[in-house]
Amino acid sequence: MRKWLEPFSRPHEGKPERISRHSAECQPVARQRNVRTALAAALWLAITIPGSAQTPAIPKTIPEMWGAWCARCHGQDGTGKVSEPTVTVEPLDFSDCRIASAEPDADWEVAITHGGSAVGLSSQMPAFGDVLTADQVQGFVRHLRGFCSERNWPSGNFNLPRPIFTEKAFPENEFILLPVAAHEKNRPSAYTVRAIYERRIGRRAQIEAVLPMERVYVATLDDPEVGVGDVELGLKYALTPRSDRYLLSAGFDFVFPTGAEARLVGGFPAVYEPYLAIGTVVGGTYLQGQFKVEIPSTDSFRTRETIYNAYVGRDTSVFPNTWTVGLELNGENRELWLTPQIRKGLTRTGALGGAFGVRVPLTDRNEHSIAFVGYLLWEYLEPVFSRR
Amino acid sequence: MTSGGFFTSEEASQGLTGSIAGVASTKEAAPKPIRVTIDPAVCGQSLPDESILADAAGHLANVIVTVAGVKSGAPAETIVSNEKCAFVPRVSTMRPGGALKMTSKDPMLHTMHAAAPDGRAFFNISIPMPNVTLSRPIDKAGLATLSCSTHTWMRGYLLVTDERSVVTGKDGKFQIDGVPPGTYDLRIWHEALKAPPAKVVVKTGETAAVELTLAR
Numbered sequence: 001m002r003k004w005l006e007p008f009s010r011p012h013e014g015k016p017e018r019i020s021r022h023s024a025e026c027q028p029v030a031r032q033r034n035v036r037t038a039l040a041a042a043l044w045l046a047i048t049i050p051g052s053a054q055t056p057a058i059p060k061t062i063p064e065m066w067g068a069w070c071a072r073c074h075g076q077d078g079t080g081k082v083s084e085p086t087v088t089v090e091p092l093d094f095s096d097c098r099i100a101s102a103e104p105d106a107d108w109e110v111a112i113t114h115g116g117s118a119v120g121l122s123s124q125m126p127a128f129g130d131v132l133t134a135d136q137v138q139g140f141v142r143h144l145r146g147f148c149s150e151r152n153w154p155s156g157n158f159n160l161p162r163p164i165f166t167e168k169a170f171p172e173n174e175f176i177l178l179p180v181a182a183h184e185k186n187r188p189s190a191y192t193v194r195a196i197y198e199r200r201i202g203r204r205a206q207i208e209a210v211l212p213m214e215r216v217y218v219a220t221l222d223d224p225e226v227g228v229g230d231v232e233l234g235l236k237y238a239l240t241p242r243s244d245r246y247l248l249s250a251g252f253d254f255v256f257p258t259g260a261e262a263r264l265v266g267g268f269p270a271v272y273e274p275y276l277a278i279g280t281v282v283g284g285t286y287l288q289g290q291f292k293v294e295i296p297s298t299d300s301f302r303t304r305e306t307i308y309n310a311y312v313g314r315d316t317s318v319f320p321n322t323w324t325v326g327l328e329l330n331g332e333n334r335e336l337w338l339t340p341q342i343r344k345g346l347t348r349t350g351a352l353g354g355a356f357g358v359r360v361p362l363t364d365r366n367e368h369s370i371a372f373v374g375y376l377l378w379e380y381l382e383p384v385f386s387r388r
Numbered sequence: 389m390t391s392g393g394f395f396t397s398e399e400a401s402q403g404l405t406g407s408i409a410g411v412a413s414t415k416e417a418a419p420k421p422i423r424v425t426i427d428p429a430v431c432g433q434s435l436p437d438e439s440i441l442a443d444a445a446g447h448l449a450n451v452i453v454t455v456a457g458v459k460s461g462a463p464a465e466t467i468v469s470n471e472k473c474a475f476v477p478r479v480s481t482m483r484p485g486g487a488l489k490m491t492s493k494d495p496m497l498h499t500m501h502a503a504a505p506d507g508r509a510f511f512n513i514s515i516p517m518p519n520v521t522l523s524r525p526i527d528k529a530g531l532a533t534l535s536c537s538t539h540t541w542m543r544g545y546l547l548v549t550d551e552r553s554v555v556t557g558k559d560g561k562f563q564i565d566g567v568p569p570g571t572y573d574l575r576i577w578h579e580a581l582k583a584p585p586a587k588v589v590v591k592t593g594e595t596a597a598v599e600l601t602l603a604r
Contacts, residue, residue, distance in 0.1 A: 056429060056496045058517060069497040069516050072426070072538050084425050086538050115512050123509035124537045126499035130513060130522045
């Protein structure tokens with residue numbers, strides 16, 4: 001009996017700190033479930049005749065449970081390929097590190113606890129939340145991540161909600177539309193929409209292209225200038241892919257002054273923008289930061305700028321379509337802005353997301369006024385809608 | 389359609405109701421057994437296909453008979469068990485807002501996947517060990533289909549309705565008591581066979597006899 005109960009009560013060895021959207025909501029329920037499951041196990045033992053050679057053994061450890069329960073659909077090796085498939089939607093291939101590493105533990109925990117449909121995956125994946133403890137659910141997440149045998153894939157636990165201005169440290173496959181409507185004092189309003197394409201390359205890198213469209217006023221002209229803004233090309237590289245505490249990335253953007261200012265001044269020397277970006281989670285709170293220096297080439301009319309962004313945010317639920325409430329501090333040289341913002345996953349899979357915020361100037365308030373900002377985001381390699 | 393009112397405790401206590409009793413039968417042949425592809429140690433090498441379950445005389449089980457327009461009667465919760473890789477009972481009824489309780493006697497993973505008629509899942513929960521009882525509410529009226537993600541042949545049906553409904557037993561028989569006098573349509577549902585609605589006249593203190601014949 002003791003042996004049977006062991007996996008339901010044994011504390012987790014080497015349990016990592018819970019670092020994502022889940023802990024506060026899930027654990028009290030899990031404790032109740034622990035008791036319930038233990039009782040059920042005891043009841044089962046009390047009234048069942050010891051199994052014959054033909055009766056399947058009740059699994060005790062996570063690998064045994066994987067073999068007895070999960071492997072039926074996911075395969076013993078996690079590839080989702082089995083000789084007698086019983087589900088019509090082939091499960092994800094967990095041996096593919098791109099799949100096994102990209103999302104936070106919380107997403108997998110929700111899928112195991114509440115079933116696939118809770119995260120927009122197939123409803124043929126059942127919910128195990130009634131019969132597993134929170135520790136066991138985490139054990140399964142570690143087990144499935146273990147099917148990825150390659151190193152240096154950054155942990156999906158640092159794939160954090162995108163702030164509006166702060167660069168994410170995590171390499172992404174996303175397409176983003178980022179509008180900014182600025183209502184400056186003493187000047188007509190200006191509008192820009194940045195179309196951002198991000199593509200992950202290999203384990204740690206990401207390339208990025210930004211095509212902005214703008215309608216801005218230039219001091220010397222009466223009418224607004226409408227057209228392409230400063231085009232950017234960028235490269236980002238994860239520096240600490242094996243850390244389970246934070247992800248630090250370095251990036252380098254080349255900015256080509258193709259915007260209104262440059263068109264009027266003439267010449268197109270590039271601006272070089274090296275930066276560092278960091279992301280971590282402390283007690284379910286997301287912390288992200290970016291430090292960037294904009295270095296104009298020698299013959300540019302631009303001046304050197306120092307950019308610093310910091311973001312703090314929290315989810316309101318464990319599901320991918322959660323609301324995330326955040327606050328950003330945006331600095332440029334000695335000027336500061338504060339950008340309170342909300343973000344929401346727009347479909348159950350979270351592959352579409354939107355954010356809205358208000359950028360409020362903290363300095364030079366005679367010069368600057370508020371701006372309405374936001375983004376629409378599409379993770380173009382993820383299914384947008386739920387799988388049946 | 390119905391000419392009587394709804395069932396009330398006053399009518400029942402005063403003996404002002406009647407009953408409907410009958411038997412469902414069919415001449416359709418039983419389907420071929422199902423070949424078991426997984427867990428033969430528990431499920432066996434093959435299982436009877438209970439989509440048409442009739443005795444030698446053709447008396448048909450698992451037919452839902454509903455008295456159109458008469459409210460209530462279905463239990464607020466129903467329990468469905470997984471036994472030797474089949475849902476027991478295969479067909480049941482429940483009131484909207486009631487709880488579907490699920491259990492298992494089999495020592496391996498079953499899942500209870502309940503889906504609305506449009507295919508959307510109400511839920512899919514795993515029952516990986518015997519003698520745990522799990523529960524989920526179903527608020528929406530209609531026919532819920534039950535299946536198991538790991539044993540593809542398993543089928544069950546749960547009619548969620550606030551009308552009076554009963555399921556025929558293995559002898560094909562059914563009985564509905566406490567029906568106010570009146571003329572009613574009996575709606576007949578079966579997972580594979582059909583029959584038109586049957587008209588029945590209920591008189592106080594009497595049992596109206598009905599014979600239902602179902603065919604493809």
